[in-house]
Amino acid sequence: RIAVLDYDVAGVLVYGADGRFERVIGGRGHGPGEFSKFASMDVQGDTIAIYDDGVTIVWRASGALIRQWRTEPCSCGRSPVLDGRGNLLVPASITVAGIRREALIRWTMAGVSTDTIVLPVRDADRAWLKLANGGMMHLPFGPMRIGVFDSRLRYIHGIGTEYSLVISAHGTDTVRVVHLSGDRPAIPPKLRDSVYAGLMKNRDIAK
Numbered sequence: 001r002i003a004v005l006d007y008d009v010a011g012v013l014v015y016g017a018d019g020r021f022e023r024v025i026g027g028r029g030h031g032p033g034e035f036s037k038f039a040s041m042d043v044q045g046d047t048i049a050i051y052d053d054g055v056t057i058v059w060r061a062s063g064a065l066i067r068q069w070r071t072e073p074c075s076c077g078r079s080p081v082l083d084g085r086g087n088l089l090v091p092a093s094i095t096v097a098g099i100r101r102e103a104l105i106r107w108t109m110a111g112v113s114t115d116t117i118v119l120p121v122r123d124a125d126r127a128w129l130k131l132a133n134g135g136m137m138h139l140p141f142g143p144m145r146i147g148v149f150d151s152r153l154r155y156i157h158g159i160g161t162e163y164s165l166v167i168s169a170h171g172t173d174t175v176r177v178v179h180l181s182g183d184r185p186a187i188p189p190k191l192r193d194s195v196y197a198g199l200m201k202n203r204d205i206a207k
Contacts, residue, residue, distance in 0.1 A: 001015065002015040003015075026043055039052035040079035041080070042079055047060065047082055048053055051090055055070060056068065074102070083153065084153060085153065089106050089107075089117070092116075130204065130205075141187055154169045
């Protein structure tokens with residue numbers, strides 16, 4: 001199946017492998033199985049996970065709700081990650097030695113936290129736009145971050161501006177940070193300006 005999280009449609013759209021629409025899972029709101037338009041999603045097998053600033057929801061692709069629970073809100077701009085072992089990594093903001101740090105908390109599907117992966121300090125040059133409804137979004141061309149599991153189920157988190165990887169194996173607190181060398185190509189001013197001009201026409205941007 002194919003699961004689509006469309007910001008303009010309430011709910012997760014599920015399609016069959018042949019492209020036929022099957023169902024809508026969840027909806028827009030604050031009740032059971034509901035989330036805002038700024039939610040993020042991950043899919044692993046027949047499991048669909050949504051994280052929405054402190055609300056975590058997990059379904060089967062059939063539409064059956066597995067569990068919904070609350071965690072500490074974190075406007076991290078980061079997606080949940082299903083680890084392939086029946087657990088879910090959820091973004092969080094925690095305090096380490098008096099400093100607020102971004103982290104991923106590993107939860108079981110029973111809503112029990114079992115592990116924490118503390119991520120590298122975020123670079124300070126990230127810029128945000130405020131939306132008319134109170135939400136926030138990153139400006140284009142900001143640093144890209146992505147987290148995936150490799151074939152040995154190690155979590156690898158990459159930060160584009162720093163070329164670094166955070167590798168954490170399942171069931172251990174060992175985290176290895178690898179910094180890679182390299183140059184970032186400059187963004188042509190014409191491309192940058194045209195993207196920003198189009199962005200500022202969006203009616204959701206707070207003027």
